[in-house]
Amino acid sequence: MRIPRITIKFKKLLYETEKAYLFLNWDKSKEIWMPKSICHIEKENIHMALVNVAPFKFQEMTGIIPQSIDSLVINDIENNLLNNTIEDYSIIEPKGIYLKEKQIDKVIKIKRLKSFFVYGQMRTGKTVIATTIAESRLNAGIIDNIIVIAPLRTEKVWIEHLSVNFKFIPTEHFSNIHKRNNLKLNCDNNTIIILDESHQIKNNSAFRTHHLIELTKNAGHKCILTGTPIGKHAGDLFFQFYFLDPAILNFNNYQEFEQTHLLYGGFDGKKVVAYTNIEEISNKISPYTVKMTREEMNIDREKIYKVEKYNISNREKYDELKEKYEKLYEKNQSNAILGYMVKLQQCANGYEIDENDKCVGYKDNGRNKCLSGLFKKYKNESIIVYFKYNEDLLSLKKYDIPILSGRTNKNDFNNIIDKFNKKDIKIIALQQQLSLGFSLKACDIMIYFSRKFGSINSSQSEDRACESIEKPLTVIDISGTDTIDEIIKSTINKQFSIINLFKKELKNEN
Numbered sequence: 001m002r003i004p005r006i007t008i009k010f011k012k013l014l015y016e017t018e019k020a021y022l023f024l025n026w027d028k029s030k031e032i033w034m035p036k037s038i039c040h041i042e043k044e045n046i047h048m049a050l051v052n053v054a055p056f057k058f059q060e061m062t063g064i065i066p067q068s069i070d071s072l073v074i075n076d077i078e079n080n081l082l083n084n085t086i087e088d089y090s091i092i093e094p095k096g097i098y099l100k101e102k103q104i105d106k107v108i109k110i111k112r113l114k115s116f117f118v119y120g121q122m123r124t125g126k127t128v129i130a131t132t133i134a135e136s137r138l139n140a141g142i143i144d145n146i147i148v149i150a151p152l153r154t155e156k157v158w159i160e161h162l163s164v165n166f167k168f169i170p171t172e173h174f175s176n177i178h179k180r181n182n183l184k185l186n187c188d189n190n191t192i193i194i195l196d197e198s199h200q201i202k203n204n205s206a207f208r209t210h211h212l213i214e215l216t217k218n219a220g221h222k223c224i225l226t227g228t229p230i231g232k233h234a235g236d237l238f239f240q241f242y243f244l245d246p247a248i249l250n251f252n253n254y255q256e257f258e259q260t261h262l263l264y265g266g267f268d269g270k271k272v273v274a275y276t277n278i279e280e281i282s283n284k285i286s287p288y289t290v291k292m293t294r295e296e297m298n299i300d301r302e303k304i305y306k307v308e309k310y311n312i313s314n315r316e317k318y319d320e321l322k323e324k325y326e327k328l329y330e331k332n333q334s335n336a337i338l339g340y341m342v343k344l345q346q347c348a349n350g351y352e353i354d355e356n357d358k359c360v361g362y363k364d365n366g367r368n369k370c371l372s373g374l375f376k377k378y379k380n381e382s383i384i385v386y387f388k389y390n391e392d393l394l395s396l397k398k399y400d401i402p403i404l405s406g407r408t409n410k411n412d413f414n415n416i417i418d419k420f421n422k423k424d425i426k427i428i429a430l431q432q433q434l435s436l437g438f439s440l441k442a443c444d445i446m447i448y449f450s451r452k453f454g455s456i457n458s459s460q461s462e463d464r465a466c467e468s469i470e471k472p473l474t475v476i477d478i479s480g481t482d483t484i485d486e487i488i489k490s491t492i493n494k495q496f497s498i499i500n501l502f503k504k505e506l507k508n509e510n
Contacts, residue, residue, distance in 0.1 A: 006058045007042060010049045023049060032061075080247045081287055084114045089140035094163055097128055102297055106290035107132060113288060115222045115244040117198075120292035122439075122463035123299055126225045129290070130194050131161045133223070138164055143190050143221055149174075149212065150196035154437035156414075158196075171200055174208040183211075189220035197436065198224035199456055201243060202236040213243050227463060228456045234281055235262055241285060249284055294466060302472040303462070307489070308374060312480040313365045318347045341453070341484060348483040349450050351391055362394045367449070370478050374447055375399075375427065378474075381444040382420065385429040386461055388450040396429045396449070403429040414438075435460050441467035446475045451485075455492050 010023035014031060021034045021041070026048075038054035053061075091107060093099055099107065103125045110116035111133060120126035137143045146166035148158050155168050173179040187193065193216045195201070201209040216222070222244050238257045241248045251257040261281060294300035312318060325340040339357075347353050350365040375383070387396060396403055402416045402425060413434075419425045421442045432452045443465035451458065465473050479485040 006053055008051050008053055008058065008061070010051060012046070013041070013044055013049045021051075023051065076247075076250050077284060077287060080245070080250075081113075083247070084245065084288075085112050086114055086142060088112060089136060089142060091132065091136045092139050094128070094132055094135060094161065097132075097161075099128065099132065100125065100297070102292065103129055106292060109290055110288070111136075114220060115248070115288060116224075117240070117244065117285065117289045118223065118225045118292075119227070119289055120225070121227045121294050121466070123467055124292035124294060124297050126227070126292060127157060127161050127196075130223050130225055131158075134166075134192050134194060135162065135164055137192065137221065143192050145186070145188075145191040146194070147185060147187070147191060147216075147219075148194045148196065149216075150194075151200075151436045153410075153413075153434065154196060157437050171197065171208070171212075174212050175206070180207075180211055183215060185215045185219075187216055187219035189218075191219040192221035192223065193219045194223045194225065195243065196225045198226045198240045198243070199228050199236065201239050203239075209239050213239070216243070228459045234278060237281065237285070241288075244288065248288060249281070299469055301466045301469045304472050304474045306474065306476045308370055308476055308478050309481050310366045310370045310478070312348060312350075312367075312483060314347065314350065314363070317353070318344070318480075318483060321347055321353060344484040345450065345488070346389065346391070348480040348485055349389070349392065350395065351389075359391055362391065364395060365480075367478055367480070368395050368398070371447065371449060374445075374476060374478075378445045381426075382423060382442045383427045383445045383447060384420075384440055384443045384465065385427065385447045385449050386432045386435070386451070387429060388432055388452050390431075392450060399427070399429070401425075401427045401429055404434065405431040406434065432457055432461050435464050438464065439467045440464040443468075443473065444471070446473060448475075448477045451477065451488055451492070453488060453491075458492050 009026060010032070011026050011028060012024050013021055014024050015022040019036055021036065021039065023032050023034060024030075025032060034051070034053070034057070038057050040052045041049060042052050043050040089111070091111060106118070106129055110118075110129075116133075118126040118129050120129075134143070134146050138146065146162070146164065147169065148162075148166055149169045149171055150158060152170040152172055155170070158166070158168060169183070169185070173183055185193075195212075195216075201212055203209055224240055224244055226240075235254070235258055238249065238251070238254050242251075246252070249257060251260070261278070321344060325344065328340065329337060343353055343357055346359060348365075350362055350367050351359045352361040352363060354360045371385070385396070385401075387393075390405065390407075393403060393405060404413055404416060408416075416425065416428060417438050417440070420428050421439065423442055429449075432448075435457070446462065446465055462473075462475060477485070477489055479489065
């Protein structure tokens with residue numbers, strides 16, 4: 001049995017010895033000695049002292065028996081489920097779409113919940129489940145308004161899946177300073193908000209996160225969808241479930257959540273190094289969650305991972321930058337660490353970096369030669385080349401292949417993807433940040449010329465090619481030996497292990 005932290009408020013701290021504190025009771029009637037071994041001062045000023053005390057001491061002082069955290073959590077879950085449950089209604093399958101047995105099981109679990117989370121890999125049907133429930137509630141008269149908030153490139157998918165009128169709002173509008181102030185969502189108790197790729201609101205500091213939550217707070221029904229709910233740590237879950245219903249995790253803000261569940265460490269004390277009570281998070285979110293994997297749907301594609309190493313020819317410049325950034329980091333200029341990582345990755349790619357840390361040109365340091373070798377080796381296969389930086393276009397233009405970036409218009413983008421899947425085009429270069437809302441079913445070989453940081457982007461980009469299961473997908477990283485390329489891949493692998501831990505802990509009874 002686990003006991004929660006118990007806090008007592010005192011008027012003030014009167015005295016401190018090596019092993020104990022002397023507090024003045026709030027009504028000034030009593031002075032209380034408290035051994036340091038059974039308490040901890042959480043906050044103290046001239047007006048009061050908040051002290052966390054051991055459960056047995058709390059019981060001794062108040063006569064109240066502390067309730068176990070397990071009992072508290074169970075009570076919270078049961079009470080919130082009662083408030084979240086709606087009347088029963090008939091499920092109507094969308095026209096032209098037939099739910100599979102596994103999908104029907106998921107629908108049954110969440111059909112009567114006002115708020116729910118569909119966690120599913122590509123091709124498992126998370127969009128089908130969300131639209132089936134939304135259209136069925138609309139048909140039953142439970143809702144009269146459907147709003148889909150999703151990345152712009154997924155709009156075509158939602159139009160194909162919803163046979164009724166709905167409002168589509170690109171997620172990007174919540175970050176665009178020219179769009180967001182004009183956004184108005186007419187949400188009420190009869191509105192369902194479907195938030196696709198919900199991991200995009202995991203960041204506490206992002207304006208998009210708070211603006212989206214504020215604009216949708218009056219909606220009576222909500223659904224979040226993603227195939228990658230966490231990328232770095234369990235904290236990524238907070239805002240997604242706060243958007244659904246703050247009562248699910250039952251914390252007033254992110255600070256309360258992190259104090260309870262996240263342990264920090266690292267050089268500057270800002271890195272999450274461990275979780276506490278992750279099973280408690282699982283117990284709270286499981287009733288609202290359905291999880292679908294390609295493995296359980298028998299549609300999982302085998303993946304073969306390879307690394308194509310080469311020795312960079314600009315080693316002297318790379319080592320010079322590395323030494324420079326290490327010294328800056330040691331001087332506690334860690335706020336710029338992401339910028340240092342970007343410059344090291346660009347240098348490893350072959351970009352020329354001047355004394356002011358600006359990209360001033362490109363000279364192949366062996367990476368393009370490595371890519372050319374892979375093209376020859378897999379000349380009879382369909383290949384996707386993922387790249388990260390706009391500057392990568394300079395080096396990729398030497399190949400007579402279509403290059404899809406953020407500068408490519410929507411029609412050209414869709415036409416090239418269609419031609420690739422029909423095998424009219426054998427090789428495409430594709431900016432990794434755009435890997436949403438389409439399939440690369442014809443892909444045999446996936447090459448990362450340069451990678452975005454983080455497991456979420458990696459998972460999404462790989463998932464584009466998981467529609468076909470006839471043969472394994474070969475995933476190849478081009479990596480400069482003894483460079484940040486190796487660190488990035490290692491970090492992503494560690495983040496994937498965190499995601500797998502979350503999957504294991506998530507108790508899904510379906």
